[in-house]
Amino acid sequence: MRNRRPNPRSWSTRIVTALLGLLVAFAVHGEAAAEDRFIVVASTTSTANSGLFDHILPLFENKTGIQVRVVAVGTGQALRVARNGDADVLLVHHRPSEEAFVAEGFGVARHDVMYNDFVIVGPAADPAAVRGLTDAAAALARIAGAAAPFASRGDDSGTHKAERALWAAAGVDPGAASGSWYRETGSGMGATLNTAAAMDAYALTDRGTWLSFGNRGQLVVLVEGDRRLANPYGVILVDRARHPHVKAEDGQAFIDWLTGREGQAAIASFTIGGQRLFFPSAKSVGGS
Amino acid sequence: MTDAVNGASILPLDLAGVSFAAGGRRLIKDVTCTFEAGPRTAVIGPNGAGKSLLLRLCHGLIAPAAGRVVWRGARGRDPAPFQAMVFQRPVMLRRSVTANVDAALALRGVPRPERRARTAEVLERTGLARFAHQPARVLSFGEQQKLALARAWALRPQVLFLDEPTASLDPAATHAVEEIIDAIRGAGTRILMTTHDLGQARRMADEIVFLHRGRMLEKAPAADFFAGPRNDLAQAFVRGELLWWRKRPSRDPATEP
Amino acid sequence: MTDFGDAFTTALSLVVTLDPDLAEIVGLSLRVSLGAVAVATVIGLPAGAALALFRFPGRHGAVILLNALMGLPPVVVGLIVYLLLSRAGPLGVLGLLFTPTAMVIAQVLLVAPIVAALTRQVIEDLWAEYEEQLKSLGAGPGRALGMLLWDGRFSLLTAVLAGFGRASAEVGAVMIVGGNIDHVTRVMTTAIALEVSKGDLALALGLGLILIVLSVSVNGAAFLLKEAAERSQTGGPRQVPRGEDPALP
Structure with a gap:
């Protein structure tokens, strides 16, 4: 237990120094490797x-x-x-x-x-009965009328802007219902779809994101084909x-x-x- | 060990009306005395008498609220590098035994080759050489105290302050520590120590300072003091009475807050 | 939930096949986090130690502020760094936005207060023990600071690891200032966030598992290094005098 050891400070110091050096080299190398053009x-x-x-x-x-x-x-x-x-x-x-x-x-x-194009997705059970509609504004009006959950981007994105234009066309101010059936996620398309899938809510999404989205849950495409859904x-x-x-x-x-x-x-x-x-x-x- | 004296002595040490206060309480009251070169001094007195504070005031670790601490022999030189102190609880740097001594010497500006020689010497003299590369903090308490003494010794101080150097040591370790102190003194270092062990004061001191509630009540050669202290509280202390249970005489207004 | 099973399978296959994209992301994550921790350590250790040693007006305020900064929201830090580094911002000419360097800068701001605050605590405790001895030996503030940092190195490693934990786990700041650009600024946490937004929860969880393993590995390596060094240097993490009872009377 008390046997004499060679001075141990040297090796641990060396290890620490070597590790630090390695780190710096790693970082510098990585920076330099980034392409210029x-x-x-x-x-x-x-x-x-x-x-x-x-x-x-x-x-x-x-x-x-x-x-x-x-x-x-x-x-x-x-x-x-x-x-x-x-x-x-x-x-x-x-x-x-x-x-x-x-x-x-x-x-x-x-x-x-x-x-x-944009599509309106929602739970397969479709409580607001919008399936098959080709008038997106009418579909939103029904969703509002049924007070069915609707997940909105709420992030001033292009999709959100398109969604707001459709609400205006439907003559509905969903902001008044924010927090009840109208849920603003304030996040990206994927996160909003995750939320909609978890809450069985309706949502407006671009078709590209929808097709590549992996976590659909009960959600299906319910409304498509309206000229106003062009993106x-x-x-x-x-x-x-x-x-x-x-x-x-x-x-x-x-x-x-x-x-x-x-x-x-x-x-x-x-x-x-x-x-x-x-x-x-x-x-x-x-x-x- | 070569002589501790680096040039002319900084002694004698004069304390003139020295007081110290903390938290609104005066803990050292109007101490005036002179410590000459030569004798070993033991500061004794009950717990809370201010023994440790007096040592720290002399060593310059704390500044007096009033009065002056003067190293009369310093003559313009900084007296600090000629002193060393060993604390009641040895402060062990988180390093090896050797590095503990070496660090102290480095702080005092001793060049590296001489540091090595001095370190080896004090570790040999204190019986710590076999632990030289051990971490200091796994040493036993007694060995730690020896290392603290070795570290102070390596500095070759003119004056060494020892605050309760053997508190909580067993008799064997106490004996070893006292032998080291004797050796340090033999090399020419002036010893100024506190102790609450009257036996140690008898063994180790040529001069006794009796402190009670911050006041220096008696300062006398050890032989005279133990033959019969003039001060009545000192008499009671030497008889082994528990001073701190005695009702305070009201004639000491300074103790009133 | 089949996601958990899928996550393990995904993580395993990514690791076993040495997926090059994964290797790149892991490498960048380590480089950014360790780089930030290295810089934050260089800043935080002396700053924390100085705060422990020196008495100055407003010191208590500084300590409180520092402790509060430990909880800085990464998104806020990211936003501040973004506004600073943006071409429209004061440091825009450097052209650092959306580069790994920007991510390191943001993480330094997150990690340095943690390292400094924990260092202050460690050094303050050590200083309480050393102060009189070092003053008696004639150590000036600069020398004392160096000795305290060296003697406290094993406890300070914990402070640095806490900083690494923060850096490797946060996503808010690196997302904003890095932009999560594929092959350039995509790190583990932003890749996980991306896979979540794609709805590929199994892949996201798989990446999360790998991140956890990475974090455990770094901490484990540091722990072993510390143990080995500590055994040889101070004999153990605690002061345990052998034999006698060190208690004071």
């Missing part, structure tokens, strides 16, 4: 969560060597990120906001990219005049590719379970 795209959870980017971005990156870093947040936050100059390209789905973004001088121009996506290059550090060339290259033949074909070829999620809509298809 990249653009930041502020986009929405609906495009990222559906797997679309995983499908199309490698094609672009392989062709141009430009890495595309996608920050996927709600449309409202994506607009703010781009407005602050923290992204080079904006890819969202709320046309009025996009046009305002360009009009205010933050963006160069808006280009159509693709569209999908167009636009892409905008952040204006270098406003934010001089914006990588305009690489960003424009991405937009050109996305709205060009290859990008549009890549979007069209993305399917889940045999179903297409997004439909190319660029006006320049075939033209560039």
Whole structure:
């Protein structure tokens, strides 16, 4: 127990020093390994969560060597990120906001990219009896009339904005019922669908997220096909005049590719379970 | 061990009207005396008399509320590096026995080769050499106290303050510690210690300071003191009476809060 | 619930097949968290020790503030760092937003108060024991601080591990300042959050299991290192004088 030992301080000190050194080397190495040529795209959870980017971005990156870093947040936050100059390209789905973004001088121009549509999902038991309706506003009015639970994004996202427009068309102010049958989750599409599945609530979702969503519970698609449920996506290059550090060339290259033949074909070829999620809509298809 | 004296002695030590207060209570009251070079001094008195505080005031760990502590021999030099103190509860750094001594020497600015030599020497002299690479904190209490003494010894102080150096030690460990103190003194270090053990005071001291409730009631050569203290409280203390049970005479207004 | 079973299967297959994406995410998680803890330690240890040693006006307020900062909401820290690093913010020119460096910065803000507050406690207790001895030996404040940090190193390791726990578990701050960009700023916690939002609960839980295993491994390694070093240096975590009773009369 009391046998004499060689001075033990040296080895433990050495171990600690070595570990610290290793750490620093690890961190520095990682930083240096990050690619130099990249653009930041502020986009929405609906495009990222559906797997679309995983499908199309490698094609672009392989062709141009430009890495595309996608920050996927709600449309409202994506607009703010781009407005602050923290992204080079904006890819969202709320046309009025996009046009305002360009009009205010933050963006160069808006280009159509693709569209999908929104659907109203709800419990298979359908307590508000909306199944099969093609008038989304009428469906929402019934849900309100039945005071059936409805899960809303409540996060100022593109989907949330579309939802609010539909409530207005239905002549219902769901905010008055917030907390009772109208539940605002204040979070992304996936989290809201998780909530709806857990509460057997109705919800408005984009079809892309819905098709790739794994935790549906009792939820099924009940309402679709209304023209007002169309969900167009636009892409905008952040204006270098406003934010001089914006990588305009690489960003424009991405937009050109996305709205060009290859990008549009890549979007069209993305399917889940045999179903297409997004439909190319660029006006320049075939033209560039 | 070579002589402890580094240059001229900082002694004698003068205390002039020294008082100390804490929490609104005066704990050391108007102590005036001189400690000359040479004799071993034991400060005795019942618990709470202020023995430890008096040592700390002399050593400069606490500052007096009134009065002055003057090292008359220092003559402009900083007296602190010529002193060392061993506390009632030995403070063991969380290091090896060797490193405990070495750290103290390093703090005093002793160069490394000499630190090594001095450390080896004091550990040998205190019988701790076989524990040199053991962690200090697993030593027995007696060994820890020896290490605290070795650490102080290595500093070669002119003055060594010892606060109850053998409190809670068994007779064998007490004997060993007293032998080390004797050896340190033999190397030329002035010993100033507190003890509540009258036997130890008889064995170890040439001079007795009797402290009671913060007042220095008597300071006399040990032989005279034990032959018959002049102060009546000191007489009672030497007889082994429990002073702290006695009703206070009202003629001591200073003890009233 | 079949999710639990699926989670174990998923986690196991990810680990067994050495999934490259998983390896990348795990590597980045460790790099960000350990990097943040390293920086926070360099800041927090001296700061906490100084707060323990020095008496100055407003010290009590500083201690209370520091203890309160231990509970900073990660989302708030993330937001503050986001606003600072945003191109529109004061540090925007650095171009650090949505990089691992930004994540490290946010986590340093979360972890440093924890390390500093726990250090202050450890060093204050140690100082209470050492103060008179070190003053008697003539140690100035700087030397005393160094000695206290060295002698308290085993207890301080716990403070650092607490910081690592916080860093590796939080998602709010790294999500905001990192952006959860695939192959760039995606770490374990943001990947889990993403899989939850995709509704792939089994994969999310599987990743969670791996994160737990990682965290246990780091803590276990630190514990073993501490035990080994402590046995050889101080003989044990507690002061246990052999033989006699150390109690004072």
